Amino acid sequence: MNARLGAIALRIAQAVPVLFGVVVISFLLTRALPGDPAAQFAGVMATPESIEQTRVKLGLDKSMPEQFATYVVQLAQGDLGQSVSTGRQVTEDLADRLPASLELTLTALLFSCAIAIPLGVLAATRPGSLIDQLCRLLVTAGVSLPTFFTGIVLIYVFYYLAGIAPSPLGRLDFAYLEPEHVTGFFLIDAAIAGDWETWFGALKQLVLPAVTLGLFTLAPIARMTRAAMLSALSADYIRTARAAGLGTTKVLYGYAFRNALLPVVTTLGMVFSFSLGANVLVEKVFAWPGIGSYAVEALVVSDYAAVQGFVLAMALLFVTLNLIIDLTYSVIDPRFGTAAK
Amino acid sequence: MLSISDLQVAFKTRRGEVDAVKGISFELAKGERLGIVGESGSGKSVTSYALMRILDAGGRIKAGEAIYGGVDLKRASETAMRDIRGREISMIFQNPRAALNPIRKVGHQIEDVLIQHGQAIRSDARKKAIAALKAVKINNASARYEAYPFELSGGMCQRIVIAIALACDPKLLIADEPTTGLDITTQKAVMDLVDELVKARGMSSILITHDLGLASQYCDRIVVMKDGLIVEAGNPIEIFTNPKHPYTNKLVDATPRRGATIRSLLPEEERKPLAARQMGDTPLLEIKGLEKTYHGKSGPVRAVKGISFTVKAGESLGLVGESGCGKSTTSSMIVRLLDVSGGEILYRGEDIGKMPALAFARNPLRSKIQMVFQDATDSLNPRHTARQSIAEPLKRLKGMHGEALNARIEELAALTGLPEHLLDRFPHQLSGGQKARVGIARAIAPDPDLLILDEPTAALDVSIQAVVLNLLADLRAKLNMSYIFVSHDLNVVRLLCDSVVVMKDGEIVEAGSVEAVMDNPTNPYTRALIAAAPHAPDRKSAA
Structure with a gap:
């Protein structure tokens, strides 16, 4: 038991150097971008003198270590610098846009888990059956259809043809007022404010992009659930449980499913990571004001501070996420941190 | 108590149906200890899975009858079978560590069985599970209750599997190669424990093994299986001293035992004299x-x-x-x-x-x-x-x-x-x-x-x-x-x-x-x- 607690503490401690590495890399990466940001920001009408002025203003005339030191000091104060393209503090921009992306990604994951896990379990318990074939079809479709394509098809069918979906333009139709900012998640904020009309408005906007992204993330989860369930069901301890006369439900959910969850949790973490990246296309198609489209725009104009802020925020998210996954793992698996695992 | 006649078990494979058990018959009396001996592929384990109706997907009882205490095991409903498994007929397996759920406390695994068969309710399950652990002579049972299988030795895991099998006082225990992979002293301890418990509770037992020596030591009667058929049945002494079937003869010969020489393991016609060896004195x-x-x-x-x-x-x-x-x-x-x-x-x-x-x-x-x-x-x-x-x-x-x-x-x-x-x-x-x-x-x-x-x-x-x-x-x-x-x-x-x-x-x-x-x-x-x-x-x- 102590070994397990120790392993958990060690796992948390391991996150610290990773975070430092992330800070260094995000700094170096943005410096490696092509193009002269000073020239970019001085504008098209700039003279060499004004470019030089901008350079000094941005602190780009200093040596790299000096720049890095300034960066770290600012970072410690929670200052990510100013985005030159939006003219706002990067922290403000991120605070606006990160919740939008997270809301979309989390809803999509919730949706795909709600479908993929039961589907995988059913497919594994009835191999070769109709539901197994359906699972196979969905998995193939999910991996082979790019998100921008499914997104456009969904818009065409549900918005253009059927007319049940709202126009795919952002998080909330202009008929509604944004709920008061608490978490940045519209669904949660609206619920806190008790404004159910806005809640439904936000939900309607969310459904299509979330389904689009969900269809994409469904495939690996369903496939992993099916495979993990199949291998758990053929394990010796399932035979023991059956020979002891345990009921089907107990065997299936109490024994097989809990063991099958381990690889599924790992997959979930990976899927979450790459769906944050895959977001960009979905955000573009649905005009979703998320962090992905923000980063792409910033990258195009060499907006140092914004790109740095984005990379840092994403990396932080990844590290936290992996930490959560590992901690979840340690809850499910008693062998965590011992020689057996 | 158990009577099997002309039992046939077949498996569906990609190359059509394969017969694993091709019509075997035997009877088991109350309190009798039967050994089923055979080499891999003889159908000895499949027979026991068929009795419990826990064959892998694709396997089915093709023909024949298996009657346990008046219940037709072939036709009984799945619900009826669930009550028989663990309650009437129990099983212990080879590779005990894998036979236990790796992420569930062993005590809880025993409780699951007790509750399933109505032998305990939530409030007294823990007490009864600890009693079941004590019954298989586990020291410090209340501490072991909290353990996970990976924290226990192989021999200890097999005791837990036995505790699960015997928790609900079944009448028949089927042991499928229970000591494969265990050390020789652990093997003896486990077999002695099973034997003692079976005798003390007046149970019948079926020991499935490839080891003729082990079967002869712990069984009253032995059936020898080969390729899905019973080739010979009899008491251990008969089987060893006067094997009638050539296969049994070969098996008896091949079993290493006191007084045997390496050549005597082979069938008689293949026993050529050993070539002389040169032994040097230099290390x-x-x-x-x-x-x-x-x-x-x-x-x-x-x-x-x-x-x-x-x-x-x-x-x-x-x-x-x-x-x-x-x-x-x-x-x-x-x-x-x-x-x-x-x-x-x-x-x-x-x-x-x-x-x-x-x-x-x-x-x-x-x-x-x-x-x-x-x-x-x-x-x-x-x-x-x-x-x-x-x-x-x-x-x-x-x-x-x-x-x-x-x-x-x-x-x-x-x-x-x-x-x-x-x-x-x-x-x-x-x-x-x-x-x-x-x-x-x-x-x-x-x-x-x-x-x-x-x-x-x-x-x-x-x-x-x-x-x-x-x-x-x-x-x-x-x-x-x-x-x-x-x-x-x-x-x-x-x-x-x-x-x-x-x-x-x-x-x-x-x-x-x-x-x-x-x-x-x-x-x-x-x-x-x-x-x-x-x-x-x-x-x-x-x-």
């Missing part, structure tokens, strides 16, 4: 104060604590002990796959222990010391044909290629009795015995003086084991090799070795000639080991 290998310390998380672990012994040229030495005694660590160090922590390994007077294990592959002595590994399947590259596997050491150590290489491979195949047309097959297309031959051919390919055999027959059926042991005996005479035979099976060591070293907790507790150690053991541990080995009735004395 081939001297081990002096050999030590190995691992640095674990919780401090250093001394796996081998300064042991010394000598192997003379042409001599075969048995290295005996139970898991964790350091015998595998010792053999890995001698074969130079593992660095030593202290002491000397003198090969013809040269200390090879000083050379780092990593560099030893380029040492000319590499070809002189070779090893045959425990699991013939896992130790062969699945993507290499038998020919490629045998060629590897010849190419690397002898620089052979082309015609010479092929000629040598065919010579080795002939030496190890591997038919030439099998050389181009992959491991999965070979039987266990054939894979063992490939492993041996690969080991003797570079012409070694010393062969380390790490339980080379542990995973083989007894009749195959008999053939492989005889092959090894022939090869050492023909090629003038010395063996270090690592094993936990004293009966096998007795057959093949001249001297024996018994290890326990990294130390040598007894050493000497096989006769001296086996017939007059002085150390209590050696005595316990010898006593724990199953005693098959002696064929000649009883006849």
Whole structure:
């Protein structure tokens, strides 16, 4: 038991150097971008003198270590610098846009888990059956259809043809007022404010992009659930449980499913990571004001501070996420941190 | 109590239906202990799964009847079967650690069964589960209740499996190879425990095993199965002294036992006299104060604590002990796959222990010391044909290629009795015995003086084991090799070795000639080991 607690503490401690590495890399990466940001920001009408002025203003005339030191000091104060393209503090921009992306990604994951896990379990318990074939079809479709394509098809069918979906333009139709900012998640904020009309408005906007992204993330989860369930069901301890006369439900959910969850949790973490990246296309198609489209725009104009802020925020998210996954793992698996695992 | 007539079990496979059990009949009386003995593929385990109706997907009872206490097990509903399993008929399995849910406390696993069969309710389940643990003689049962399977030893896990099986007081216990993979003393402890519990509760039992000796010791009656059919049935003494079916005869012969010689394991017509061996007086290998310390998380672990012994040229030495005694660590160090922590390994007077294990592959002595590994399947590259596997050491150590290489491979195949047309097959297309031959051919390919055999027959059926042991005996005479035979099976060591070293907790507790150690053991541990080995009735004395 102590070994397990120790392993958990060690796992948390391991996150610290990773975070430092992330800070260094995000700094170096943005410096490696092509193009002269000073020239970019001085504008098209700039003279060499004004470019030089901008350079000094941005602190780009200093040596790299000096720049890095300034960066770290600012970072410690929670200052990510100013985005030159939006003219706002990067922290403000991120605070606006990160919740939008997270809301979309989390809803999509919730949706795909709600479908993929039961589907995988059913497919594994009835191999070769109709539901197994359906699972196979969905998995193939999910991996082979790019998100921008499914997104456009969904818009065409549900918005253009059927007319049940709202126009795919952002998080909330202009008929509604944004709920008061608490978490940045519209669904949660609206619920806190008790404004159910806005809640439904936000939900309607969310459904299509979330389904689009969900269809994409469904495939690996369903496939992993099916495979993990199949291998758990053929394990010796399932035979023991059956020979002891345990009921089907107990065997299936109490024994097989809990063991099958381990690889599924790992997959979930990976899927979450790459769906944050895959977001960009979905955000573009649905005009979703998320962090992905923000980063792409910033990258195009060499907006140092914004790109740095984005990379840092994403990396932080990844590290936290992996930490959560590992901690979840340690809850499910008693062998965590011992020689057996 | 249980009556089976003309039971047939078939499995659907891609190549159509395959009959695993082809019509067997037997009866089991109340309180009777039946043994079903057979080699792999005989259908003995499938029979028991069919009785419990827990066959894998695709398997079904094709014909015949199985009546237990008036209930037709073939036609009973799934709900009725669920009440019978665990409550009336229970089962224990081989590989106990895998037979337990790895992420559930063992106490809870017992509770699950108690609650399922209405033997306990939530509030008293814990108390009853602890009582079930005590019933299988687990010390400190309330602490063990909280343990997970990975925290327990194999023998302890098997006790838990037994506790689960017996928690609801069933009338019939089916034990499917319950001691495979357990140490010999643990095997005895587990079998004695099962036997005691079965007798005390007036239960019937079916012991499914490949070990005729084990069955004869713990069963009142034995049926011998081969290829899905019962070839012979009778009481153990009859089976051993007067086997009627040729297959039973072969099986009885192949079972290593006291008084047997290596040739007597083979069928009579194949018993050629053993070729004489040359035994030199010069030591081939001297081990002096050999030590190995691992640095674990919780401090250093001394796996081998300064042991010394000598192997003379042409001599075969048995290295005996139970898991964790350091015998595998010792053999890995001698074969130079593992660095030593202290002491000397003198090969013809040269200390090879000083050379780092990593560099030893380029040492000319590499070809002189070779090893045959425990699991013939896992130790062969699945993507290499038998020919490629045998060629590897010849190419690397002898620089052979082309015609010479092929000629040598065919010579080795002939030496190890591997038919030439099998050389181009992959491991999965070979039987266990054939894979063992490939492993041996690969080991003797570079012409070694010393062969380390790490339980080379542990995973083989007894009749195959008999053939492989005889092959090894022939090869050492023909090629003038010395063996270090690592094993936990004293009966096998007795057959093949001249001297024996018994290890326990990294130390040598007894050493000497096989006769001296086996017939007059002085150390209590050696005595316990010898006593724990199953005693098959002696064929000649009883006849």
